[in-house]
Amino acid sequence: MDLAGRTALVTGASGGIGAELSRRLAEAGAAVAVHHRDSEADALAVAExxxxxxxxxxxxxxxxxxxxxxxxxxxxxxxxxxxxDVLAANAGLGQSARWQDVDAEAFDRMYAVNLRAPFLLARRVLPSMAGRGYGRVLFTSSIAALTGGIVGPHYAATKSALHGLTHHLAARVARDGVTVNAIAPALIAETRMLPGEPAELAERIPVGRLGTPAEVADLALAILRNGYVTSKVIAVDGGLYPV
Incomplete structure (x- = not known):
């Protein structure tokens, strides 16, 4: 169960949830690969x-x-x-668009980053994890997968598909000491993917405020430390979606 001495890859780690999760994994004793697409300065700060x-x-x-x-x-x-040992597939796109404006190119780009990439990363690391008898895969989904959300149809669809991927993979590697789960945050402050003004968005949430990357990371670390939790999608949403 201990993360000390493990190697973790966090995608989308240059800010927000990914940056906080990278720091928490380091505090737990794991070596961390800090992935970014085009935010090198921020990624270097996280690495420090x-x-x-x-x-x-x-x-x-x-x-x-x-x-x-x-x-x-x-x-x-x-x-x-x-x-x-630990794959936190956190990178994602969240470009807002009305369903009428989402063309094939926009849908395919969202699919490639939000769904295909997490699958390809998991596909690559799972055999080695299973062979060693230990592994943790955690996908970052969204409450939009459960509600449809407000970002766009392409975003909601790719995040919802992550849930099916989570359940499919988890069932096939559970006996090998590997867990596969997903977290579904909603409206987290200090991220680049808020679909509107923070004060206005906070009014939608029962607890009356946005969530924080630290609160998401708290749950993520609890899941990653627990070998008995697998094939789960757990919301972090301030009561927005009661499941």
Missing amino acids: AVRAAGARALVVQADLGEAAAADALIDRVERELGPV
């Missing part, structure tokens, strides 16, 4: 925080919208940090 916590860090750049990026990313992490 990881090192300040006493853990090894690696900054890795990749455009996960490219199909070949997943294998290249894992290759580098394994070469420099070792086999991936």
